[in-house]
Amino acid sequence: MAGFAASNTLGDLKQDVELGSPPEDSISDLCFNPNPTDPKDFLAVASWDKKVRIYEILPNGQGQGKLQMEHDGPVFSCDFFKDGSKVIAGGADKQAKVLDLVSGQTAQVAQHDAPVRCVRYFENNGTPMAVTGSWDKTVKYWDFRSPQPAGVLPCQERVYSMDVRDNLLVVGTADRYINVVNLKEPTKFYKTMQSPLKWQTRVVSCFTDSQGFAIGSIEGRCAIQYVEDKDASLNFSFKCHRDPPQGNVTNVHAVNDISFHPQHGTFSTAGSDGTFHFWDKDAKHRLKGYPNVGGSITSTKFNKTGSIFAYAISYDWSRGFQGNASTYPTKVVLHPVQQDECKPRPNPKKR
Incomplete structure (x- = not known):
């Protein structure tokens, strides 16, 4: 167990821009159009208000609502297709739907016996596919040309979080199980482990280079895990999203999301304490911490x-239905990343 080097660098939120026309209920997921050839940025926002909204991010940093997809229940997860032409989303209505951004058409593409907690797009030898994880304790794979799943992977427990990068699929379930899948052999576990964190898993997120993944839990901790045993010496966990101790009491907050920077491989954590931080896992260094944003941060993306x-x-x-109030903020904010905020620190220990 090795901690992060302390850093007193406080980040600046002065240039952050709030999106207009936000969802009307809690926001469960964010995703950006990943197509590198598309000069525009599009952001999909999934919400408990049963909608996925698509915004175009304008050069001045403002967002403009473009399209929306309706579901029959709260939407828990969304992801763009690699070419940016479509968005897939799943939720409490036990299904996943795809919205075509060009035609505006919506089609159901997946079905489970319980709410769909996670959806991710991936490609199998160039074929567009989706993987869905559900509270029915299964992961299912979908080829969009067929209404039946292309494969089913039973899990130990309900799926809480899932991420895909290249051929790496990581599935976090209830009871702290973490399943690692090689998408070349999608219907078997490459590796199964219990989370090194002692409490419930909130999020799993794959490294940019797909060599490993980060886990965030409800007790203000993160774990960095490499897939291969030969890299096990690089695994560690650290504390984050905790208030300074008051006497013998330390308030801890859930780590709700972890996002990796697409170029630098550094990452963010965001929590129910209303703060986010940028970290360098290789140098074990916190790059920047940011002031409280005035409410829990439920999802993040670069x-x-x-x-x-x-x-x-x-x-x-995190505090049950009693903690919800009509005055609680619901908004999406865009933070322009300054060059030094997410850049890794020079690491003298690197081999």
């Missing part, structure tokens, strides 16, 4: 170049 960091502020249900 855009394709890493020049924009989007974060959603909304109620995250």
